Amino acid sequence: xxxxxxxxxxxxxxxxxxxxxxxxxxxxxxxxxxxxxxxxxxxxxxxxxxxxxxxxxxxxxxxxxxxxxxxxxxxxxxxxxxxxxxxxxxxxxxxxxxxxxxxxxxxxxxxxxxxxxxxxxxxxxxxxxxxxxxxxxxxxxxxxxxxxxxxxxxxxxxxxxxxx
Numbered sequence: 001x002x003x004x005x006x007x008x009x010x011x012x013x014x015x016x017x018x019x020x021x022x023x024x025x026x027x028x029x030x031x032x033x034x035x036x037x038x039x040x041x042x043x044x045x046x047x048x049x050x051x052x053x054x055x056x057x058x059x060x061x062x063x064x065x066x067x068x069x070x071x072x073x074x075x076x077x078x079x080x081x082x083x084x085x086x087x088x089x090x091x092x093x094x095x096x097x098x099x100x101x102x103x104x105x106x107x108x109x110x111x112x113x114x115x116x117x118x119x120x121x122x123x124x125x126x127x128x129x130x131x132x133x134x135x136x137x138x139x140x141x142x143x144x145x146x147x148x149x150x151x152x153x154x155x156x157x158x159x160x161x162x163x164x
Contacts, residue, residue, distance in 0.1 A: 001126040009048040010078040028067035040075040041089040045113035052116045059110040071095040081142030085122035
C-alpha cells in the first residue's frame with residue numbers, strides 16, 4: 001500500500017446550527033455535536049482507507065464552550081496515528097458567531113476507527129506520512145494514548161475474569 005499524507009484525507013466541515021439542533025436550554029445539544037464529530041471523523045477514515053470503517057471508541061470528548069443557535073460550527077478532522085487495522089483521528093470543533101466573527105474552541109475529541117473489508121472483518125490500513133512538525137507531534141501523542149488505551153483494555157479483561 002502506498003503511503004498517504006495526512007492532508008490527503010483531512011477535512012473541515014462547516015454547518016450553521018438551527019433551532020432543530022437546540023436543547024431545552026436553547027443552546028446546541030451536545031449529542032448533535034457528538035454526531036457531527038463522529039460523522040466528520042468517519043469521512044476522514046473512509047477517505048484514507050477507501051473502505052468501510054466503524055467507530056471503535058471515542059476518547060476524551062471535552063466540551064469547552066457552548067454553541068448557540070445561529071453559530072457556524074466548524075469541525076476539523078485529521079489522522080493522528082495509524083495501526084495495523086485501526087487509526088486514531090483528532091477532531092477540533094469551533095463555533096463562529098456569523099455576525100461578530102468571534103471564534104470559540106468548543107470541543108475536542110479523539111476517535112478510533114477500524115477499517116473493514118467486504119466481509120466486515122478488520123483489514124489493513126494504508127500507511128500515512130506525517131510531514132509537518134504539528135503532524136509529528138500529534139502522532140507521537142496519539143501513540144502514547146494508544147498505549148494507555150491498550151493497557152486499560154488489558155486491565156478491564158483481567159477484572160472481568162476475576163468478577164465473572
